[in-house]
Amino acid sequence: MTQETTTVIEHRLFQGDYRLLKLSAPAVGPLVQPGQFVHLRVPRLADAVLRRPFSVFKADAAGLSILYKSVGKGTAALTTVTEGEEINLIGPLGTGFPMIGKNTKTPVLVAGGYGNAALYLQAAKLPVKGIAFFGGRSAIDILCVDEFKTLGWDVRVTTDDGSLGQKGFVTAALDLWLAEQKNLQALELFACGPNAMLKAVGDRAIQNSLTAWLSMDRNMACGVGACLTCVIKRKTAAGWEWARCCKDGPVFEAREILWDE
Amino acid sequence: MNEKPDMRIKIGSLEMKNPVTVASGTFGYGPEYADLVDLDRLGAITVKGICTEPHVGNSTPRTFETSGGMLNAIGLPGPGAQGFIKKYLPFFENYRVPLIVNIWGKTVEDYSRVAEIFNDQARISALEVNVSCPNVKEGGALYGTDVNLFRTVVDAVRIKTQKPLIIKLAPNVADIKVFARAAEECGADAVSIMNSYPAMAIDIETRKTQLANRTGGLSGPAIKPIAIKLVWEAAKVIKIPIIGMGGIYSPEDALEFIIAGASAVAVGTASFTDPSTVVRVIEGMEKWMAARKISSVAELKGTVQA
Ligand SMILES: Cc1cc2nc3c(=O)[nH]c(=O)nc-3n(C[C@H](O)[C@H](O)[C@H](O)COP(=O)(O)O)c2cc1C
Ligand code: FES
Numbered sequence: 046m047t048q049e050t051t052t053v054i055e056h057r058l059f060q061g062d063y064r065l066l067k068l069s070a071p072a073v074g075p076l077v078q079p080g081q082f083v084h085l086r087v088p089r090l091a092d093a094v095l096r097r098p099f100s101v102f103k104a105d106a107a108g109l110s111i112l113y114k115s116v117g118k119g120t121a122a123l124t125t126v127t128e129g130e131e132i133n134l135i136g137p138l139g140t141g142f143p144m145i146g147k148n149t150k151t152p153v154l155v156a157g158g159y160g161n162a163a164l165y166l167q168a169a170k171l172p173v174k175g176i177a178f179f180g181g182r183s184a185i186d187i188l189c190v191d192e193f194k195t196l197g198w199d200v201r202v203t204t205d206d207g208s209l210g211q212k213g214f215v216t217a218a219l220d221l222w223l224a225e226q227k228n229l230q231a232l233e234l235f236a237c238g239p240n241a242m243l244k245a246v247g248d249r250a251i252q253n254s255l256t257a258w259l260s261m262d263r264n265m266a267c268g269v270g271a272c273l274t275c276v277i278k279r280k281t282a283a284g285w286e287w288a289r290c291c292k293d294g295p296v297f298e299a300r301e302i303l304w305d306e
Numbered sequence: 307m308n309e310k311p312d313m314r315i316k317i318g319s320l321e322m323k324n325p326v327t328v329a330s331g332t333f334g335y336g337p338e339y340a341d342l343v344d345l346d347r348l349g350a351i352t353v354k355g356i357c358t359e360p361h362v363g364n365s366t367p368r369t370f371e372t373s374g375g376m377l378n379a380i381g382l383p384g385p386g387a388q389g390f391i392k393k394y395l396p397f398f399e400n401y402r403v404p405l406i407v408n409i410w411g412k413t414v415e416d417y418s419r420v421a422e423i424f425n426d427q428a429r430i431s432a433l434e435v436n437v438s439c440p441n442v443k444e445g446g447a448l449y450g451t452d453v454n455l456f457r458t459v460v461d462a463v464r465i466k467t468q469k470p471l472i473i474k475l476a477p478n479v480a481d482i483k484v485f486a487r488a489a490e491e492c493g494a495d496a497v498s499i500m501n502s503y504p505a506m507a508i509d510i511e512t513r514k515t516q517l518a519n520r521t522g523g524l525s526g527p528a529i530k531p532i533a534i535k536l537v538w539e540a541a542k543v544i545k546i547p548i549i550g551m552g553g554i555y556s557p558e559d560a561l562e563f564i565i566a567g568a569s570a571v572a573v574g575t576a577s578f579t580d581p582s583t584v585v586r587v588i589e590g591m592e593k594w595m596a597a598r599k600i601s602s603v604a605e606l607k608g609t610v611q612a
Contacts, residue, residue, distance in 0.1 A: 046341040048581060086580065092373045094526045094579050135342065135581065266369045266376065267578045269342070271334030273354075273380050274369040287362065287383060292338075 046138060046269065049073050051108065053130045059112060061185035063159055064124060065102075067110040073136045077104035079167035080141025080260055080296045083111070084268035086133040090122040097123070098265050098291070100163035100237070101137065109136075112162040112188065138268050139295050142167045142235055142258050150231035151175040154198070155219060155246050157238025158186050163260050164237050165189065174198045175232075176222070180215025180242070184208040216245040229253050234299075236260065247299030257299040263290040278303035311595040312602035313588075315349070315569050317547055318470030318495030320404055320432045322349035322570065325603050326560065326588045329551045329574030330355055330408035330434060330474070331380065332525075335394040342581040347588060350404040352572060353394070355436050357410050358419045360386040365518035370507055375526030375553070376575060377505055379519035382410055387423040395429055404431035406472065414462050417449075421466040432469050435459065438476030438501035450476030450501070453484055460492035472549065474498040477529075477536055486540035486548075498549040498572070499540055500533045526575040527553040534566045541567020541608050555583060557590025564591075567608040 055067035073083065084096040097119040099111040115121045126132065142164075145152050154164050154177040161179050168177065174197035181187045182205045193200050202210025203218045211218055215238075226232065234257035236246045243259045250257030266274040270292030277297070279288035285303045288294065313324035327350040333339055335353045345351060363383025370377045385393055390407070398405050407430050411417035417435065424430050437459055438450035449459045460473055473489040475482060477500035489497050502523025507516040515521070533552025540548055550568030553575070554560050560571045576583040591603075600606050 048342050093371060094374070094376050094575050095371045096579065133580070264367055264369065266378075267332075267334075267338070269334075269338050269581075271338035271354075272332065272369065272378075272578065273363065273383055274366075274378070276363075276366060276368070276383075 046135065047072050047076070048133065048135045051132050051134050053126055053128050053132060054108065055110075056126055056128060060188055062114045063112055063188060064114065065110055065112055066123070066126070068108050068132060068134065070108040070134060071106065073134060074104050074108040075106045077101050077109055077137040077166065078141045079170050080163060080258075081137035081139050082295065083109065083134050083136030084138060084265075085123070087119050087122050088126055088130060088132060090119060093119065095266055096135070096268060098138070098268055100260070102162040102165055104166060112159050114159065135268060139291055140293060142260070142296050145171060145173070145233050146256065148230060149173075149233040150228075151233075153219075153232055153234045154178065154193075155215060155234060155236040155238070155242070157181065157215060157242040159188055160236075160238035160260070161189055161193070164235060165192070167235055168193055168196050168198055176201065178203070178215050178219050178222075180204070180218070180238070182206065216242065216249070219246070219249065223249065223253060229255060234258065244304050247302060250299045258296050259299055259302065260295050261290050261297060261302070262295065265291050267291070278305065309596065309599075309601065311592060311600055312604075313592060315547065315603055317432060317472060317549070317570065320350070320470040322404060324349040324588050324592075325564070325570035326584060326591070327352050327406060327549065327570065327572045328577060328584055329572040330436065331378075332574040332577050335390065336405075337394070337397050339577065339581055343585060345401050346403050347585050348403050349570065349588075350406050350431065352406040352408055352434060353390075354384060355382050355408040355410045356384050356387060356390050356420065357382065357412070358387050358416050358423070360384065360389055367516065367518055370516040370522070372507060372524065373528065375524050375528035377507055377517055377522035377524055378502060379517045379522035381519060387420050391423075391427060395427065398429050405429060406432045406434050408434045408436055408474070409463075410436040414458055417459050418462040418466050421463040425467040425469060430469065432472060432495075433463070433467055434472040434474055434498060435463055436474050436501070438474055450485070451479050453488055456485060457488050457492055460489055460494055464493045470495040472496040472498055474501055475536075475540075476501055477503050477532060482536045482540050483543045486544045490544045490546050494546060496547045496549060496569075497540065497544070498551065499536050499568075500529070500552050503529050503532060525552070527555060529553050530559060534562060537563055537568050538566040538610060554587065555579070557587050557594055560587045560591055561594060561606070564603060564606050565608070565610050567610070569603070569607055
């Protein structure tokens with residue numbers, strides 16, 4: 046983990062309302078592992094005391110990029126940054142995705158909306174490529190299909206309105222596919238997206254005795270494990286304990302999570 | 307040539323090489339910021355509040371950002387006294403920085419027990435007693451707003467520890483001077499001013515409060531003027547040192563507290579905004595004083611003009 050003053054080298058609309066922000070970050074970039082995030086101090090947000098966490102989309106020795114969309118005060122202010130501007134960043138943060146297990150022959154990615162941005166590094170790093178299920182509201186919400194295909198993944202798309210791929214939920218497509226699989230033990234799931242989707246993916250993994258790594262999203266303040274804002278219930282022998290999404294997570298195995306109903 | 311100003315201060319027998327610590331609850335238990343902050347640069351480290359037994363704290367959401375500040379209702383989750391000793395105290399063997407442990411309890415007995423347990427730990431330099439947490443149902447703020455209960459707690463802890471004792475005052479009292487004086491009379495070595503200020507925010511669409519606990523404590527730049535006023539008032543009536551805190555983001559903010567009457571300061575919410583704040587505050591204070599030929603923090607302390 047380190048703190049770095051980075052420079053914006055690219056900032057543009059990526060697709061629909063989604064934006065790509067690319068930062069020159071020679072200190073943080075090379076350290077990023079799949080599933081980790083960075084904590085940005087958004088410029089021109091003077092009365093905001095908190096940083097904003099973003100999953101890393103791509104990273105290399107020179108820097109990193111994130112994909113985001115304007116959903117609140119912080120991201121709205123972020124849309125105004127321009128190339129050459131400086132952004133202070135802490136990263137890489139959190140515990141990301143592990144490598145696949147020894148017996149895994151087919152890794153399975155499941156993403157809702159731009160959740161797949163957080164899976165890209167994992168998709169690139171995994172030694173075997175498998176199948177990726179991407180779901181979203183509409184065609185415009187399905188990002189990076191070609192990029193995952195280029196990495197060698199079999200990409201299946203679902204949309205709520207049927208404007209791209211199969212109509213319906215991503216988990217329905219996953220169910221159909223799982224039902225056809227003969228050797229479930231050869232599968233391992235990696236997922237990122239809305240809570241309801243993550244829970245659904247986790248439930249399926251548990252039902253089918255699969256391992257599923259879920260990237261959880263919680264409100265954060267410090268981002269480094271100090272303030273205990275971002276906690277999530279993690280099962281223990283005795284019941285449950287709080288785990289910090291920013292430090293112990295954001296990636297948890299499905300069986301660790303105690304979902305609050 | 308500017309002489310380096312003398313930044314040292316004393317809290318009872320605790321000698322700090324500079325007057326800057328971090329505010330309890332904003333800096334974890336020590337290791338969390340170690341990659342980002344040179345811990346040995348600090349005058350002291352103050353860790354998150356700890357009581358005798360492990361405690362789960364509140365449900366989520368636990369914090370909410372507001373204009374110029376944030377609300378928190380973390381609810382003092384923690385590993386308990388023995389958990390802290392086992393899990394976190396060894397970490398400090400690698401550092402020289404003085405360690406201030408913040409303690410709290412649900413009952414007077416809790417306060418007294420936790421003080422007793424920590425009294426035997428040589429690595430702990432001082433205890434800071436939180437009688438002012440706005441976010442736990444039992445104890446917490448109650449002990450900080452009723453002066454009789456307040457005295458009971460301070461007495462109970464004072465008996466159990468020879469370590470420097472700091473009492474953290476609640477800001478939401480009719481007269482801070484009453485509590486500052488009571489702390490001094492009960493043998494405290496210092497007071498901390500202030501804890502976060504009881505506050506609340508509502509989502510107008512869902513009409514739900516923004517925190518699961520409904521109310522929380524406001525911290526950050528928004529409360530700094532309140533804290534300055536409370537420090538200034540307390541400084542008029544007590545001789546023991548005051549650790550000033552509330553919205554310190556810059557060396558200038560810290561100097562303002564010293565001029566108001568604080569002997570030391572703590573950086574809180576600002577560490578979330580920028581972990582480098584605390585070191586920047588130390589360096590900036592030193593530079594500011596050197597440039598004005600102010601020879602020591604003590605010389606600057608309480609110099610606000612009438
Ligand atoms: C997330 C958070 C957790 C806190 N936890 C504690 C605590 O455990 N014990 C305590 O005495 N004060 C606690 N405080 C209060 C701070 O120590 C400090 O008094 C207050 O935040 C004002 O300083 P600031 O404006 O610089 O943050 C907490 C504050 C925050 C924001
Ligand atoms: S955001 Fe502070 S502990 Fe996770």
